[in-house]
Amino acid sequence: MRTSHDHASLDAPHGDGVVLVTGATGLLGSDLVRRWTTSGTSRRIAVLVRDRARWDAVAQRLALPHDAVVALEGDVTREGLGLTRVARTWLASRATAMVHLAADTTFSRPLDQARLVNRDGTAHLLALAADCPHVARVAYVSTAFVAGRRTGVIPESAEGAATERIGWVNAYERSKAEAEALLRDARRDWVILRSSTIACDDANGVVTQRNAVHQALRLFHDGLAAMIPGVVESVLDVVPADYVSDAIALLALRDDVDGETVHLCAGAGAMPLDELLAECHARWATDAAWRRRSIALPSQADLETWELFTQAVEQTGHPRLRRVTRALSHFLPQLALPKRFETRRAAALLGVEPPRVHEYWGNMIDHLLRTEWRGVPALTEAAA
Numbered sequence: 001m002r003t004s005h006d007h008a009s010l011d012a013p014h015g016d017g018v019v020l021v022t023g024a025t026g027l028l029g030s031d032l033v034r035r036w037t038t039s040g041t042s043r044r045i046a047v048l049v050r051d052r053a054r055w056d057a058v059a060q061r062l063a064l065p066h067d068a069v070v071a072l073e074g075d076v077t078r079e080g081l082g083l084t085r086v087a088r089t090w091l092a093s094r095a096t097a098m099v100h101l102a103a104d105t106t107f108s109r110p111l112d113q114a115r116l117v118n119r120d121g122t123a124h125l126l127a128l129a130a131d132c133p134h135v136a137r138v139a140y141v142s143t144a145f146v147a148g149r150r151t152g153v154i155p156e157s158a159e160g161a162a163t164e165r166i167g168w169v170n171a172y173e174r175s176k177a178e179a180e181a182l183l184r185d186a187r188r189d190w191v192i193l194r195s196s197t198i199a200c201d202d203a204n205g206v207v208t209q210r211n212a213v214h215q216a217l218r219l220f221h222d223g224l225a226a227m228i229p230g231v232v233e234s235v236l237d238v239v240p241a242d243y244v245s246d247a248i249a250l251l252a253l254r255d256d257v258d259g260e261t262v263h264l265c266a267g268a269g270a271m272p273l274d275e276l277l278a279e280c281h282a283r284w285a286t287d288a289a290w291r292r293r294s295i296a297l298p299s300q301a302d303l304e305t306w307e308l309f310t311q312a313v314e315q316t317g318h319p320r321l322r323r324v325t326r327a328l329s330h331f332l333p334q335l336a337l338p339k340r341f342e343t344r345r346a347a348a349l350l351g352v353e354p355p356r357v358h359e360y361w362g363n364m365i366d367h368l369l370r371t372e373w374r375g376v377p378a379l380t381e382a383a384a
Ligand SMILES: NC(=O)c1ccc[n+]([C@@H]2O[C@H](COP(=O)([O-])OP(=O)(O)OC[C@H]3O[C@@H](n4cnc5c(N)ncnc54)[C@H](OP(=O)(O)O)[C@@H]3O)[C@@H](O)[C@H]2O)c1
Pocket: 022, 023, 024, 025, 026, 027, 028, 029, 048, 049, 050, 051, 054, 074, 075, 076, 077, 100, 101, 102, 103, 104, 105, 117, 121, 141, 142, 143, 144, 176, 194, 195, 196, 197, 198, 199, 211
């Protein structure tokens, strides 16, 4: 397997223009590139990668067609995305669109670090796009949780994002909201695709990339937390990765979505928190070893009570439990800030309703039980 990524390949003939994709080594970006390179269009893809060897490994894993993708080394935190002058000149003459997925997706980063990649990285991409006269679309993959501490119905528009006054649960959410604002101000030909949190690869429930949701479930599975933030209306809005990458592939370059913000979320198909916990409990209880531990369902607590719990863990908890609780505190409070993401525009554009969490949640729990959750670790070993 070889991917074209040297300067000589920049002289190769091109089809209908080049689409620059950032974040192509990541979960969604790699699947997007796979979809586009195997769909039989004449579209030429260039990917911005920090580490060429990592990209080559991804291209090999995905069995991308020979020479389907031009890999350009760079880094979104640098001006001009850290591209060589040759690469920038090539993009200026060939690029017709940019699809920006590169991000620091860690919820626990301090604000300045999150901004460096997510906000400033977007600013650098927009500056480069401004130097590319044929670029007629900048698609930005954002998060639905730019909504931050908003509650209620979250519209598919700029108004769906929180403001400084409303606040965000973590610096990731805030830096993504700031990046959206930069894009809206800079151009007219943008589309913002806001994904909910990815729960698993597809409806079969396979999980190839763990995130805060899986970390939280593990904690509850292992009986390490008796409490979860939640109120009566709490739901968990998550999506399978294939729904999101398929939607990005279909919408990012559509010419009738200029200036639109689209939610790639479960929306009305989000799962009420109490049902979700009950289903987890029922699945976990199929394991005799887990049943012997007599682990009870966590009780739901408002944000204030959750805060008291995390303070108690800070003061008296085991160091590993402290680490996990700190990590969860960058995400779990969202559960006590109930919101329903509108998905009307997404459904109209895609022609399908988003997958309902009920349809695959059990499969995902079963997958985790079959793979990494075999057995229940002792309290001191868990969540290392
Ligand atoms: N996964 C989710 O649950 C979720 C939910 C909502 C929204 N999103 C959004 O969807 C997009 C893709 O998410 P993902 O889960 O696929 O991300 P991911 O798997 O965490 O991958 C992040 C990607 O960004 C690249 N990147 C990070 N810092 C970079 C830098 N300084 N310069 C260039 N590239 C850099 C990474 O490249 P390296 O290989 O070099 O690290 C990688 O390709 C992100 O914008 C994210 O905010 C994701």
